[in-house]
Amino acid sequence: MSQIDLALQQDESTSEHAYASRSQWKMMVSRFKKNKRAMVGFWMVVFCVTVALLAPWVAPYDPIEQNMQIMLEGPSLSHPFGTDEFGRDILSRIIHGTQISLMTGIVGVLIAVILGVALGTISGYFGGLADTLIMRIMDIFMAFPSFLLALAIVSVLGPGMINVMIAIGIFSVPTFARLSRSSVISIKDKEYIEAVKAMGGSNLHIIIKHVIPNSIAPIIVLSSMRIATAIITAAGLSFLGMGAQPPTPEWGAMLSTGREYLRVAPHVSTMPGLAIMFLVLGFNMLGDGLRDALDPKMKL
Amino acid sequence: MSMRQTPLVEIRNLKKYYPITKGLLKRTVNHVKAVDGLDFTIYKGETLGLVGESGCGKSTTGRTILQLLQPTEGEVIYEGKNLVGMKPRELRKLRKNMQMVFQDPYASLDPRLTVGEIIAEPMEIHRLYAGKEKDKRVDELLEVVGLSSYHAKRHPHEFSGGQRQRIGIARALALEPQLIVADEPVSALDVSIQSQVINLLQDLQGQFGLTYLFIAHDLSVVKHISDRIGVMYLGRMVELADKHDLYDTPLHPYTQALLSAVPVPDPLAKRERIVLQGDVPSPANPPQGCTFHPRCQACMEICKTQRPKWTEVDGRYVACHLYE
Amino acid sequence: MKPKLLEIKGLKTYFQTEEGVVPAVDGVDIVVYEGETVGIVGESGCGKSVTSLTTMRLTPGKVVAGSISFQERDLLALSDEEMRKVRGNEMAMIFQEPMTSLNPVFTIGQQIGEAIEIHMQYSKQQARARAIDMLKLVGIPRAEQIVDEYPHQLSGGMRQRVMIAMAMSCNPKLLIADEPTTALDVTIQAQILDLMRELKEKHNTAIMMITHDLGVVAEMCDRVIVMYAGKVVEEADVVTLFTNPKHPYTQGLMKSIPRLNGTDERLYSIKGSVPIPGTLRKGCTFAPRCEYATDICRQEIPELNEIEDNHSCRCWLYEAKGEQA
């Protein structure tokens, strides 16, 4: 009730041009800020990014220096997350691993966004043969269960994080292409596009100035969620030995090697798993919030 | 009156068919004959109204005239030049002269741009003005449509429907066109706002000597604003006449029914109403002969097989076997 | 005078939104007598639909004040289950968009039959039979086939007929029609309006007709209520309203519509635009657009007063009939 009273007491100044006072962007930001989950996700991601940037300074130990005297020790004051099979400090490794996971997720998705949006836009905007061709090829990619596709690509390219990024990029391309195609299709027949055509704007002008900016919101949302998927997938590939090379402190690889010590030292695989979950959860929550703010009708 | 006799755009046998495709190979199995052979002329300085029921091809007509859609057949002759099949570069130059105002005040403005950017865009495309001059021109245009220069920095969603429609009009005016195709510019507006926009359009016509092709389904609005009115049914024009002639003595049975169906905002008026039976047939497979014949009260045998000719009767046009 | 069927008093329905509280309906009084047609007109967003939905207790908004009495029962006090029995039975509703108001995944027969099964305790077969009868009643050809078809197989006009058949299937006392013809072409609109008029006469159903088309009001209604920004601003019988509108808004509205038989003169236009709900100023909501607005108009909200017999108006220009005396 009190809020309703407040509304009734609004003064003249706000009512003058109430709808003219806030820009769309500000509205989105405020909608995003109001979303508690989104903010928690945002800060989780910010936290991880900070940790990644400051890794050399915040990590208490060298992530690859071995000390066989203290191998497989459980969490303690000096090693809060315990040590691994070479006596390396797991906390320090996780801190350094943040860089790798973030990079993989972001670069992988960036590749997918660039290729996917380009293909999807061409396909959606021009239609016809290009559309049929592109979509058929995407269908072929989609016919692979997604993880298998990434696996196949990495086994061709050989292990290593760069290749994992490429694999993740490629395997996400169809998703982005389809999404951007469908949003381009919904936009290209909008009257404002027609207005630009009527004033003599070229296709390139229309695509760059109107179509892409207006179809990018769902792409941003998908990207942030896809980064989450990418991080998990990369970890999965490393888990199968297709990713990072030792002694790189990649989380999936750490988890995979820790598996051999699951009984004697469960912390070795538990900790990196929690780290993956933390970062992925951050991106998912962020994406969720972005969706609510940018494109509430999107189904993801 | 002399001005009215100078043709600005001549439309000859204009057709627009949308293919209906099927299957994997997108074979064309049929066509939606959205516009199926129109012949008429728009004179300089006049307002030509276009009415008809939903789906009869009004918007398609407007868009094909502006070459936003490639006509299937026919000619659109603008000041002696046929726009159909013209080279894209040449066409782009001519586009300055013809602009469009849209129905949906929400969908016709790019939500990402500011109002100033929206109005400046046509000038940028045609490299008409730059820098300060451009800004000045944007302000001028805003004033012309009854907004203020401080609106230029705002985004479309901050405006009401009527205001957006004004922005759309300002954008259309930016290139100083001769012809404006207005596709249902007031249908989405509230009654009290609708009259503001209609008045604005009329004022601008006087001010800049504009020619309008005014599309609407509300007959009262069309009658109010137009000089001449064309009535469309299922992709074809059935009647074209001076508005007074049309309202006073409609010739085509469809025009008669249409006019009688409009509810009159006067509780005391008692009128004879012709209620048409059935719905408008699908333009994908229109009836043989006169497309209106299944719903027509004056249907004759010939109507079922022969397409009526577009004939001139006392300075007005009608397509009906009754008048051949 | 006929007995009162529905009486809405001081109804206020507010919405809690991200942007704050929106008083969509802000003090509405409406009376509907048995068998009459009441028109509600007003601009988009003035609260017409919310009023009707609140009457059915279907609005997602919150009723913060007022009462709705229907056949002497206070609807707002009924339990959900009791209210459910009123809906579709004694009180039915049809909506503006015939395209989206029917469930795409059930047949016409199932959808009409559902209400019949619920309220009249018919068996499936009986309900189906009645559904066919109803379809015939609303003038649908091939009713026996149509009953088994799905909404997407029907044209807009037919769907609206189906909606009407559904609403009428349990012989309601009150039919609320929220812009029943706005989405239709004029020739189809004429068909539907004729049908409603016919049904109303046959069954003596009262109709609450919501529209923004004054032409439709003039043709269909016995009494008219004009709403502006969540409030009723004028109420009169149809002839009075059209011949002698009192409220400046109603007057402006009448003058601003182009007429088929009118002249080519410039149209009158009400300056400014409809206020966005939730951004209220003090005083009369119409004051910023009103030619006659005075200081008091900007300070205080006028009451809805009966200024003549059966003619009420919410405006400082007029005084209540009683006080005048």
Place this chain on the structure above:
Amino acid sequence: GNNASSGEQPAAEGPKDLVVALGSEPISLDPQDASDGISLHATELIYDKLVTFDKDMNIIPELAKEWSMSEDGKSWTFTLQEGAKFQDGEPVNAEAVKASFDRILDKNNKLKRRSLFADFIESVSVESEYKVTFQLKFQYAPLLATLAHPNGGIHSPKNTAEKGKSVGKSPVGSGPYQFKEWISGEKLVLEANPNYWGEKPKVKSITFKPVVENAARSLMLETGEADVILPIPATDIDRLKNNDQVKVELYPSNRNLYMGMNTQKAPFDNVKVRQALNYAVDKETIVNKIMMGNAKPAEAAISGLTWGYSPVGTYPYDPEKAKQLLAEAGVKPGTTIKLWTPEGRYLMDRQLSEFVQANLQAVGFNVEFRKWEWGAYQEAIDDPNSGYDLFLLSWAVPTNDADWGLRPNFSTEGSNNRTLFSNAELDALIDQGMKTTNEEERKQIYAKALQIIKDEAPWIFLVEMKQPIGVRKNVEGVYGSNTERLILRDADKK
């Protein structure tokens, strides 16, 4: 045909099935067409050979009662056990032995282990029903050891004639257990051969199950789902040892794990560098911490269990010495070298390589690490130009004879000489060793060879592996041989 259920056989005492959980499943049950250890665990039960190894790796008679060698050492005659029968009822005679070896030697049969025999066998001939002679191309000292290799199993000639290539799926030998069924990916079941000519089998059937996951195998042994498991991950050994239902035995194996260097490539063409690498690696820690005590440091290029071994000693862990040698060789600190390793092929292989990497970093190298899965790894290290400097690999000697331990790896022409090591003196010694039949003389030759190899250090000598086998307490008669065979012939389940 014969059936397990026919007659009152000792094996039919009760429904005893011995479940053996292994890391993967057999590939082929044709002993001449299988090169993987798992397949051979099974063929060992199905087939008899002419001779075999006993528990202590002595060569003892199996199908051959006795044998003799000609003067020139190029002709060997074997006298067969009489009365032995194949599982399909065919008699085991000289014809069968000849047929079996002719099959291997025939190039057209494309059997995987052809080279093992074809290099030195000229021909096989029948002397009489139970006498068969092998004519050799040259005097070949390790002949008996080679015939004792499981790849020397004798087939029923009738079966090979009928089945052709698919013998590997429906094998018939003369061993104590015969093939029953094989559901790919799930299990292979062998049942007792009721007509076995030798000591009767003690359990009714033996089931091999592929259980890839180390932890899962251990768990199966603990719950009794499996009676025998192999291998056991080092991390589980202690726990299993404390389980009173279970016995864990570490059988010495003649497999040596080493890290090869590309000796043609700088700086590894310098013997000081090669020695420095050997000094840099802490083998004790590898054994104690990484292998958790389940191995021992290698003291020569072949394992102490292999015939012909003599200990030439390990390089002690001495990083300072390593640095000094590197400095002498002119290797600058920070030199980048590439270390490649398989993962999951050998017990703790990746961990071991990671540890070596750290050791080498400690003496100033910058070690680029690359972990491969086994498939790609094999091809990659086949080609010395594919870029590696160091690679982890192991060598086991199935004949248990030094010849097969050294010749492929260290002779210039050796089939597996991935280090590209070449030393004329060594080549001569190896050739000599192969052709000398006097055991004492041979031993001397190999001692010299091993010393040269140690000094030249084409490998970083790492560890001798052990084979941990886990058995339920109620199971007896199971052991692992030096050649890494799981011997189940005498297995009994109480």
Place this chain on the structure above:
Amino acid sequence: MFAYIVKRLLQVIPTLIGVSILTFFLIHAVPGDPARMIAGPEASAEEVAEVREHLGLDQPLYVQYGKYVSNLLKGDLGVSLRSERPVLDEIMGRFPSTITLTVMAIAVMVVIGLFAGIFSATRPNSLIDNVTMMVSLFGISLPVFWLGLMLILLFSYYLNLLPSGGNDGFSHFILPALALGLSSSAILARLTRSSMLEVINQDFVRTARAKGVKEKLVVYKHTLKNALIPIVTIIGLEFGTLLGGAVLTETVFSINGLGRFIIQSIQFRDYPSIQGSILFVAAIFVIVNLLVDLCYGLVDPRVKYE
């Protein structure tokens, strides 16, 4: 309808051909030599060459592909290089485990996801809705392989309730199916919720309420049936995710299924097995999605099968 199915099946063919081309050339681009794998590390170069010739791997790629396809058309997926058994036999031997796992995971996903989604959608923005959606976010963020390990640690090692791996019987599949299905169920829950919310605000739901339909029926009859199309679609798509996830799950739980077979085949460079099993999985996936498309017709009469 029948014609439609035939047509769709025909449409599947080019996709599968594309898949076969893609896998064929992808796989052959993988470094590694199956001949070497078969011959073993101790074999000499000549032996390896011999094996290569024997397997026909010495021929040009396009010839190999041509042979592969012509055999494929005869329903012959070739013979595994490693086991020398028909690839189809190898696949069929392992497929039951994988499909059991996948179907059980689908069951986990549908039971948990659908229920949670509907539950949330009917109480939008309530505390319980927020909690459910938060939990589902956690679910989506869990890596399958880690969840699997944790389940093993908890249920097998600590509680000793369920087996940690293997595939002999129902109980062996419980943990893997949970690990695999849980994150998909979270996705389904979210999608169900948003589709339900979208539908629940539509005009026809209001119409149903205006008729006096009971709230339960409004939700389960009028709303759910309309929300079903995206739900069914996601179930079809998740089927693919689950098949892919089976690779990881089978690894963690030592299930001898198709996923592991693919990994092992990749490691062994067993070309026919890799191609065969990937094609097989893709075909299953494509067919499942065809079934999903056919389900649309049951769910929504507007879907026409021309």
